[in-house]
Amino acid sequence: MRTALVLLFLLALAAMPGALLPQRSLNAGKTREYIAEHGWWGTLLDRLQFFDVYGSVWFSAIYLLLFISLVGCLVPRTTEYAKALRAKPVLTPRNLARLPHHATVTADATPEQVMADARAQLRGWRLAERDEAGGARSLSAERGYLREAGNLVFHFAMLGLIVALALGKMFNYEGQVIVLADGSGEHCNAAPANYDSFRPGLTVDGTGLHPFCVRVDDFTVGYLPNGQVDQFLVKIRYQAGDDLAAGRWHPYDLRVNEPLRLAGDRVYLLGQGYAPTFTVTFPDGQRRTQTMQWRPVDTLTLLSEGATKFDPPGVTDSGERRTRQLAVTGLFAPTALIHDKVLTSSFPDLTDPAVAVDVLRGDTGLDSGRSQSIFEVDRSLVDSGRLTRVARQNLKPGGEITLDDGTKVRFDGVERWVNLQVSHDPTQLWVLVSAVVMILGLGTSLVVKRRRLWVRAAPDDEGRTVVAVGGLARTDQAGYGEEFSRIAARLLSPRRDT
Numbered sequence: 001m002r003t004a005l006v007l008l009f010l011l012a013l014a015a016m017p018g019a020l021l022p023q024r025s026l027n028a029g030k031t032r033e034y035i036a037e038h039g040w041w042g043t044l045l046d047r048l049q050f051f052d053v054y055g056s057v058w059f060s061a062i063y064l065l066l067f068i069s070l071v072g073c074l075v076p077r078t079t080e081y082a083k084a085l086r087a088k089p090v091l092t093p094r095n096l097a098r099l100p101h102h103a104t105v106t107a108d109a110t111p112e113q114v115m116a117d118a119r120a121q122l123r124g125w126r127l128a129e130r131d132e133a134g135g136a137r138s139l140s141a142e143r144g145y146l147r148e149a150g151n152l153v154f155h156f157a158m159l160g161l162i163v164a165l166a167l168g169k170m171f172n173y174e175g176q177v178i179v180l181a182d183g184s185g186e187h188c189n190a191a192p193a194n195y196d197s198f199r200p201g202l203t204v205d206g207t208g209l210h211p212f213c214v215r216v217d218d219f220t221v222g223y224l225p226n227g228q229v230d231q232f233l234v235k236i237r238y239q240a241g242d243d244l245a246a247g248r249w250h251p252y253d254l255r256v257n258e259p260l261r262l263a264g265d266r267v268y269l270l271g272q273g274y275a276p277t278f279t280v281t282f283p284d285g286q287r288r289t290q291t292m293q294w295r296p297v298d299t300l301t302l303l304s305e306g307a308t309k310f311d312p313p314g315v316t317d318s319g320e321r322r323t324r325q326l327a328v329t330g331l332f333a334p335t336a337l338i339h340d341k342v343l344t345s346s347f348p349d350l351t352d353p354a355v356a357v358d359v360l361r362g363d364t365g366l367d368s369g370r371s372q373s374i375f376e377v378d379r380s381l382v383d384s385g386r387l388t389r390v391a392r393q394n395l396k397p398g399g400e401i402t403l404d405d406g407t408k409v410r411f412d413g414v415e416r417w418v419n420l421q422v423s424h425d426p427t428q429l430w431v432l433v434s435a436v437v438m439i440l441g442l443g444t445s446l447v448v449k450r451r452r453l454w455v456r457a458a459p460d461d462e463g464r465t466v467v468a469v470g471g472l473a474r475t476d477q478a479g480y481g482e483e484f485s486r487i488a489a490r491l492l493s494p495r496r497d498t
Helices: 002-020 028-037 039-047 057-086 111-121 146-171 242-246 318-324 379-383 428-447 480-492
Strands: 101-107 126-131 137-143 173-180 185-188 197-200 212-223 229-240 250-254 260-262 265-281 287-291 304-310 325-333 336-339 342-345 354-362 387-395 400-402 408-424 451-459 465-473
Touching: 002 057, 028 039, 057 146, 101 480, 111 126, 111 137, 111 451, 111 465, 111 480, 146 428, 173 185, 173 212, 173 265, 212 265, 212 408, 229 242, 229 260, 229 265, 265 304, 265 325, 287 304, 318 325, 318 354, 325 342, 325 408, 342 354, 354 408, 379 387, 387 400, 451 480, 465 480
Parallel strands: none
Antiparallel strands: 101 465, 126 137, 137 451, 173 197, 173 408, 185 212, 212 229, 229 250, 260 265, 265 287, 265 408, 304 325, 325 354, 336 342, 354 387, 400 408, 451 465
């Protein structure tokens, strides 16, 4: 038990970096920024896995040792408890007057009558009646076995919780995806490739995902005057199981902390943002329109940044295409405010939307075969001169920029997007059950008191019976003195004190 307590303390201590430091699994970007800002110290912490605390070797080692310690603690304690349940209450002490609680009276009843009365008064206690020398009779009574049972249940439930959490890490998965909230945005839980980010469990390869589809029809959000969010409401439609083949959709109002539950999967609303729409009209009259989500850089005002990239139409030569690709980058403000000639936002709602954009032309890296962020352009392409800025301007919805070759870039407007998270954890119910059982077991062990009581009836020289009662609490909890007094009063009330 001492080892288990030490390991529990170490586990709590080891979890502290997970709460104080950014974790790569939750926010990889913030983790990179932290490491860059703190130089060698950040690099050292990264090597020591302080940014992946819950998957680190040292955290897992403490976790495993705690599991082994609990098993090693519970096996002998359970065995001893089983023996105690089968054993009779202990013998009556020779001198009951030495006990913390005791009383003695002289009665006219026989020892047999005293014992019968005591058995009736102590109904519900574990009893053992014995004959003693000189015609005396004694009764041993014990109560409160549920205290140890509650303690064992608590620790077994803790063991179950550890096992459930470990199994959850093996079979769970979690994915996040941004979906436009204009009725065109749809996400299907078919493969990890459908997600913007996907974290599988140790045994999940992405081939056995539960199939379902979600379509976002509308998204409304209410704000307080200070810009704080008052409420979110996402109107979605979903289909799963036989509905996929039949094409049936079911409506659902998705709110924060009110996830959509689908056969073990849960769909949560995590966040929101804006997706500006740009239309590029090329010199030959062909048009390309894109609505691309931009990333909030200010969570209070939803000032956002991003990059919308276009390939020129009709250009089949890869070399020429890489000189004519366009990227519209910059800032989007839902409520525009010019501060020191720089566009910013004063409120998160769409009251006066505007963008401040740079139009870049050249090689955007779209066909390079390398992965790149949808929110920004590759700075190395800009630094090398392969991607150059050809225009910069602030635009309101409907505003347009004309480039030197006649290409026109128009800011059409903006759509909302929502960030959805799909979580699958088959052990979630067992974690809940284990936690509830832990509380019940702990409550039982704290409330129930283990106590003993003895009654001895011995005949005296005058033909009467000396009745002695003694009590002992096996714990230091208060309250047994009052209980003993009540029991002793019932046992001794019809008799005269010596």
